[in-house]
Amino acid sequence: MDSETVTTGGIAADRLRSIIERVERLEEERKALGGDIRDIFSEAKSAGFDVKVIKQIIKLRKQEPAEVEEQETLLDIYRRALGM
Amino acid sequence: MDSETVTTGGIAADRLRSIIERVERLEEERKALGGDIRDIFSEAKSAGFDVKVIKQIIKLRKQEPAEVEEQETLLDIYRRALGM
Amino acid sequence: MDSETVTTGGIAADRLRSIIERVERLEEERKALGGDIRDIFSEAKSAGFDVKVIKQIIKLRKQEPAEVEEQETLLDIYRRALGM
Amino acid sequence: MDSETVTTGGIAADRLRSIIERVERLEEERKALGGDIRDIFSEAKSAGFDVKVIKQIIKLRKQEPAEVEEQETLLDIYRRALGM
Numbered sequence: 571m572d573s574e575t576v577t578t579g580g581i582a583a584d585r586l587r588s589i590i591e592r593v594e595r596l597e598e599e600r601k602a603l604g605g606d607i608r609d610i611f612s613e614a615k616s617a618g619f620d621v622k623v624i625k626q627i628i629k630l631r632k633q634e635p636a637e638v639e640e641q642e643t644l645l646d647i648y649r650r651a652l653g654m
Numbered sequence: 655m656d657s658e659t660v661t662t663g664g665i666a667a668d669r670l671r672s673i674i675e676r677v678e679r680l681e682e683e684r685k686a687l688g689g690d691i692r693d694i695f696s697e698a699k700s701a702g703f704d705v706k707v708i709k710q711i712i713k714l715r716k717q718e719p720a721e722v723e724e725q726e727t728l729l730d731i732y733r734r735a736l737g738m
Numbered sequence: 739m740d741s742e743t744v745t746t747g748g749i750a751a752d753r754l755r756s757i758i759e760r761v762e763r764l765e766e767e768r769k770a771l772g773g774d775i776r777d778i779f780s781e782a783k784s785a786g787f788d789v790k791v792i793k794q795i796i797k798l799r800k801q802e803p804a805e806v807e808e809q810e811t812l813l814d815i816y817r818r819a820l821g822m
Numbered sequence: 823m824d825s826e827t828v829t830t831g832g833i834a835a836d837r838l839r840s841i842i843e844r845v846e847r848l849e850e851e852r853k854a855l856g857g858d859i860r861d862i863f864s865e866a867k868s869a870g871f872d873v874k875v876i877k878q879i880i881k882l883r884k885q886e887p888a889e890v891e892e893q894e895t896l897l898d899i900y901r902r903a904l905g906m
Contacts, residue, residue, distance in 0.1 A: 582869070583735040589866045590736070590880060596859050597880075603852045607845055614841045617834070623812045627820070628842060628849075644791045651667040652674070652795070666785070673782045674796060680775050681796075687768045691761055698757045701750070707896045711904070712758060712765075728875045736879070751903040758904070819835040820842070 611621045630638055695705045714722055779789045798806055863873045882890055 581731055581735040585869060586732060586735055586871060586876075589862055589869075589871065590876060590883070593859055593862050593876075593880060594883070596855050596862070600852055600855045600859075603848050603855070607848050607852075610841055610845050610848070617837060617841075619816075619838060619841065620809070620812050623809055623816055624838075624842060624845075626809075626813055627816050627822075628845060630817075630822070631842070631846070641788070641791055641794075644788050645794055647665055648670060648787075648791055648795050649798075651665040651670055654795075654798070669785060670787060670792075673778055673785075673787065674792060674799070676778050677775055677792075677796060678799070680771050680778070684768055684771045684775075687764050687771070691764050691768075694757055694761050694764070701753060701757075703754060703757065704893070704896050707893055707900055708754075708758060708761075710893075710897055711900055711906075712761060714901075714906070715758070715762070725872070725875055725878075728872050729878055732871075732875055732879050733882075738879075738882070749899055749903040754900060754903055815833055816838060819833040819838055 611624070614624055615621050633641075695708070698708055699705050717725075779792070782792055783789050801809075863876070866876055867873050885893075
């Protein structure tokens with residue numbers, strides 16, 4: 571009898587266990603990457619960079635340059651309208 | 655000349671200011687409610703209740719009883735299948 | 739016998755119920771405020787404003803002007819260093 | 823002259839670029855893992871499992887068994903106190 575077919579309460583237990591363990595492994599890897607990213611930001615801070623500004627740069631690089639420019643133009647207009 | 659019609663760079667500045675100030679006021683109220691909720695949980699903790707369990711109760715009360723029961727039955731089946 | 743003192747399994751049931759109902763009421767109010775904020779942003783959009791830019795303005799208004807200026811100067815330096 | 827020492831506006835541009843590119847690469851990997859996890863949950867759904875319940879199982883497996891048992895006992899007591 572194939573282990574795939576062993577069921578408890580109608581459940582393919584091996585299949586369920588495999589699904590859960592694969593998700594847990596990927597979540598572990600994802601958590602490790604989060605740690606690696608934090609390490610790079612710590613390194614950046616130690617090297618004298620402003621981490622908040624680096625995060626803004628990364629956000630800007632994800633957008634289309636034309637879109638960034640349009641948003642910045644509007645931001646400037648709104649700030650002047652509000653006397654900021 | 656109506657203040658609504660005063661524009662800076664083509665922007666209805668008063669309208670923009672009104673929108674922003676209304677959002678800020680509502681965000682302040684929302685933040686205050688968050689503080690009130692935290693206060694009740696502090697009170698609950700002082701009275702000896704388990705705050706995590708109270709949060710689970712609140713979550714369960716948002717769901718349909720039939721749905722809660724079905725999920726709990728499945729959870730039980732999966733746990734037994736996994737030997738938990 | 740005071741209802742406060744009626745307990746089920748050692749639990750002050752009335753106290754627990756009061757805590758839960760107060761939290762639920764505040765969460766309802768908080769949810770309603772979220773809806774009100776969304777309504778204002780819809781109104782802003784209908785009036786021709788850019789909602790993302792309004793959100794940036796609101797974020798900037800929460801910071802100290804000197805801090806905003808410092809961050810913007812750094813952002814400009816980093817962008818030029820990267821040829822953006 | 824070492825490229826590390828080339829600066830624009832006092833900024834070690836190569837160092838900044840390296841930091842940003844490494845973070846972007848790790849973020850890409852993290853995003854890909856998120857996609858892999860979603861794929862496994864799709865597979866689980868296709869195989870007839872309840873994804874919400876699987877997520878609860880994964881959450882329970884992260885906790886100490888004694889802690890899980892204590893929380894479940896309290897949940898049961900609170901529910902009975904509330905007549906749920």
